Amino acid sequence: MPLARAGGPLLLGVRHHGPGSARAVRAALDAASPRTVLIEGPPEADTLIPLAADPDMRPPVALLAHAVDEPGRSAFWPLAEFSPEWVAIRWAIDHGVPARFIDLPATHTLAWEKEEPHRSPAESAADAVRIDPLAVLAETAGHDDPERWWEDAVEHRSGTGADPFAPFAVLEEAMGALREAYGGGGHDRDPEREAYMRLQVRAAQREFGDDVAVVCGAWHVPALRRGTTVAADRALLKGLPRTKADMTWVPWTHRRLSRAGGYGAGIDSPGWYGHLFGAPDRPVERWMTKVARLLRDEDLMVSAAHVIEAVRLAGTLAAVRGRPLPGLTETTDAVRAVMCEGSDVPLGLVHDRLVVGDVLGEVPRSAPAVPLQRDVARLQKRLRIKPEPLERELELDLRGETDAGRSRLLHRLRLLGIGWGEPAASRGSTGTFRETWRLRWEPELSVRVAEAGVWGTTVLSAATARAEADAVAAPALADVTALAERCLLAGLTDALPVVMRVLADRAALDTDVGHLAQALPALVRSLRYGDVRGTDTRALTEVAAGLAERIFVGLPPACAALDAEAAEDMRRHVDAVHGAVGLLGETGLLGETATARPSAGGPPGTGMRGRWHSVLRVLAGRDTVPGVLRGRAVRLLLDDGELGQEEAARLMGLVLSPGTEPADAAAWIEGFVGGGSGGGMLLVHDERLLGLVDAWLTGVPAEAFTDVLPLLRRTFSAYEAGVRRTLGELVRRGPGARGSAAAAAGIPGFDPELDAGRADAVLPVLRLLLGPDDNETADGNETAHDNDTETADTETADTEAADADEFNGGEESTDADDLVGADR
Structure with a gap:
């Protein structure tokens, strides 16, 4: 123990998260057997040191300090199994020796972070000019890679040499030379930190004599060895900012160790270092x-x-x-x-x-935690969804209680700003009872949980309080409706009255039709969750009906005299309202009775869908409405069967007549067959409409063609390659050949007669999707499914058919007719 006795306390300078340093520390402590071990770290965590011996404590972990009055302001001190500080903690516990942290208290560190944005440019520039001691030493030794030099000089050492203190003596000498050459090296907070460390070392010496070991960053060793007066050190610490802080252990990951964190001790290869140490x-x-x-x-x-x-x-x-x-x-x-x-x-x-690597540490349940964090851990255990560092997908079937509980938990955490899971597109079934999530637990989420603790002590109470506060503070009506949807997804029934009251107030005062149109779809989607999630959505019904009626009244005037950009935005609103009205009609939650669909071109129907169709008719017939909106209105009426083919062709012919400006005609075409609305297939199967478009396009004057070309290219370039090829073939053949059997027979995929063999080929697939017909019997028309596997397949098909019925609002599916028609 020559180094310990010659220079007072045993100063073991290390590199944070260095396996070679960790082995050397263990060897030096075994040789010196100090009466106490002092470790670089926040002293508020002294009471947490015994938890390192808990069997459920598995590094990598981190000490988390957060401000009590502002939990989002936090700091981390990560420790891995190969960190010298962790080795020192475990050595002290195993040998019954007291261990203490001696770095500047977190109460000052967090207060400094709060003042960081107010630092002057000169201070920020000075702080940016920092030296890397390892880089300087590696360059001095003739190496251009500090990591490789450190591996050769330290990490490959076994830590079992004849003199276990020699590596620390050499490193102390090197750091002393660097401190003489570079002073503080740009680390402007080091003087206060080192002054506090010296005071703590003196206090330990008074209690234990010189039989004290100090494990700290090698950069600090010369400063701790330097003799200063107690008065001078206390003067440096006088007047430091303070804030009340809480400490706990949190899980960490190797991936997070690869970035700078805590005291800026990030490493490039934590997995490799862990392997070298183990x-x-x-x-x-x-x-x-x-x-x-x-x-x-x-x-x-x-x-x-x-x-x-x-x-x-x-x-x-x-x-x-x-x-x-x-x-x-x-x-x-x-x-x-x-x-x-x-x-x-x-x-x-x-x-x-x-x-x-993606190793995720574990912390015992006995570690201090905010109440919300304990509730999150309890729910994770009850619902059997373990936090993991690797991203994975989780498929949920909301008809099961466990999966429904998982969905509510993930939605509530998202509402609290804890992004453990992100919704993803579901593969396979499109039923509303399916949800897909991408899960990945990052250490920072522990901070988010602590920060969200100000809203409540449980996930349910915190999410409810946060939803109510967000509703009051929401800047726009669409934000409130989106929040109502999230409340239903999260099962926050207690928050809905507040959200609905704010929603009703905002809807009554908002006169912007665009805002109302943005708000309605989310509200209508929310109305559909009552079936699957068992949520009472009656509170939304009246607001949804009121919004829809106000949109019906205000939409025609709002669509007049719009420029091109505003007209495009309004077209998206019209599409959204059309889909929302369709969902409202399917759900039947507004108490409407089913009415017969009127014949094409006949009087409009009754009920909400009938009133919406009347609005579309108004839009389609007003010259003051931009062409893109008139064309879109005609297309929506045609798709709903509210407008006959002849009437649609007549309206298109009027728009494409020579008296109409080419730009307005091109916009009408964009609204009618553009926007990814399946317009290409409409033109393929209705050659009258294609002929109208073709005749108009060939007649556009040369001086106007350049102006309408960008809009036309946007319209037709969105079609699939096969659709464009078929349209090109139809146009190439010319209007004289259209409609003839010979022309149709020459187009790939078309035939003048029905191919019975090809039509029959799709029937087995349709039968699996839609289930057997009622008329099919086991004695002649169909072969009975008499084995367990086929029976299971049929049951699955029935379930999927039921899901399709739910998705289609209970209406009879016409998929079979569509597929056979496409084959023809």
Whole structure:
């Protein structure tokens, strides 16, 4: 113990998260056997040190400090299994020696962070000029890569040399020279931190004598060794800003260790460092085995011979480069050449999964936590959704209680700003009972949970309070309706009265039809959740009906005299309202009775859909309405069967007559067959409309054609390639050949007669999708499904058919007719 006795306390300067430093610290502590261990870290966490011995504590973890009055203001001190500080903590616990943190208290650190935005430009510039001690030492030693130099000088050391204190003495001498040359090195907060550390070391010496070990960053060792007076150190600390702070342990990940965090000690390869620290012997051979296992799991051909050759190549590269042992660079080059055949694609997988890694630490339940955090953990355990660092998809069937509870939890957390899960598009069934989520737990979410704790002590109470506050503060009507939808998704029935009261007030005062049109779709979607989620949506019905009626009254005047950009925005609003009215008619929640659809061109129907069709008729017939809106109104009426083909052709003929401006005609065409509305197939199957468009287009004057060309290209370029090819073939044949059997027979995919064989080929698929007909019997028309597998398939088909009925509002599906018609 010569170093400990010669210079007072044993100062062990380390690199944070360095496996070589961690091994050296363990060897030095074993040799010195100090009576206490002082560690760089916030002293508020002293009471949390015993939790490191809990069996449920698994690094990487981090000390989290957050301001009590502002939980979003926080700081982290991450620790991995190979961090020297963690090794020192575990050594002290295992040997029954008190351990203490001696860095500047978090109460000052968090207060500093609050003042950070107010720093002067000069202070910010000075703070940016910081030296990297490792980079300077590596450059002095003739190395251009600080990481490689540190690996050679420290990380490959076993920590079991004859003098366990020698590495620290050498590193202290090097850092002393750097401090003399660079002073504070641009770390402007270090003087206060080091003054506090010196005071804590003196206090420990008074209690334990010189038999004290200090584990801190190597940069601070010269400052701790330097003799200063107590008065001078206290003077540096006088007047520091303060804020009340709470501390706890939180899980951390290797991926987060690869970035600067806490005290700016990010590393590039936490997975590799963890391997070096944990490998008892032959680290390169064990590493290559890990790589081979990973690549084989990804169905890549890697054999034992590849492993042997990669180990040999790494050793050869290390010898050629003058390195004592193969490092990460040599092993990576060997893996690329031997196992990845020179490709960087599988090598990227190795870097992501092994060099960095996705290890997620665990914290015991006995660790201090805000009440909301405990409730989140309780719900995660009850619903069996474990937080994981790797992104994964979660499919939910809301008809089951467990999946419904998972959905409510994820929606409530999103409402609180805790983005553990993000909704994704569901694959397979399109029923409203399906939900797909992408889950990924990041350490920062622990901060978000602590921050959301101001809203309540449970997820339900916090989400309810947050929803009510967001409703009052919402800037627009559409924001309130979106919030109502989120409340229903999250099952926040207690928040709905407040949200609905705000929604009704905003809707009554808002006179902008565009705002009302934006708000209605989310409100209508919310009305449909009552069936699957068991939510009472009656409170929304009156507001939805009122919004719809105000839109019907205000839309025609709002569509007059609009420029091109405003007309395009209004067309999107019209489409949204049309879809919303359709959903309202399907749900039947407004108490409407089904009415017979009028014949094409006949009087409008009754009820909400009938009133909406009347509005569309008004839009279609007003010359003051922009062409894109008139064309869209005609198309929506045609699709709903409210307008006959002859009438649609007549209106198109009027618009495309020579008396109409070409730009207005082109806009009408864009509204009628553009916007991804299936207009291409409409022109394919209705050659009268195609002939009208063709005749108009060929008659556009040359001086006007340049003006309408961009709009026409936007309209027709959105069609699928097959549709464009068919339209081109129809146009090429000319109007004289259209409609004839010979012309139709020459077009790929068309035939003048029905191909019974091809039509029959789709019937088995339709039967699986829609279920057997009632007229089909087991004695002649259909073969009975008499085995368990086929029975299960039929039951699945019935379920999917029921889902399709729910999605279509209970109306009889016409998919069979559509498919057969397309085949014809």
